[in-house]
Amino acid sequence: MDNKKEKNEEIKNIKEKSEKYIIDENNKINIKRINELELYIKNFKKKEYDNFLRYKAEIENIKKRSSIDIEKTYKFALENFSKDLLLIIDNLERSIKSLNKFNNKLISIFEGIELTLKSIINLINKYGIKIINNTNIQFDPIKHQAICSVKSDKFKSNFIINVVQNGYILHNRLLRPALVIVSI
Known part of the structure; x- marks a missing residue:
């Protein structure tokens, strides 16, 4: 708002000065002063156009940043819920491993x-x-x-022999690393 007032004051001052100096003491038109004012107006317009472009670019950058932030929020909104859900998955996997699937009484479970x-x-x-x-x-x-x-002849050194607990990734973000046994 102050910027707008300053510009209006500046324009008002230019008008007053230009009226004084466009016509010289002999009531003749001062071409030199007119050229100066035209140059000043041209520079003023250029400065304002540059400001316009700068503000426009800033608005575009804000839109892009906001869009990226919204996308990240959407992608990772489920992160905490997902981590809690992993505990349930782990329990179901443990249940399956502990049940004897060949026991006829427990097959439906x-x-x-x-x-x-x-x-x-x-x-x-x-x-x-x-x-x-x-x-x-x-x-x-x-x-x-x-x-x-574990030392192993079947696996190369630093290779995974067994996964003890699954790991999980949410859109390239690690939720939980896999617990593994590694060969040496």
């Missing part, structure tokens, strides 16, 4: 837990959560957490 786990896995995949559970790949300290190392 086993199948129910297995279907529930598959449904949850499909759901988390739908929302961009990927499972880290590969074996026989090189150990990556960003995605894996080694809980122990």
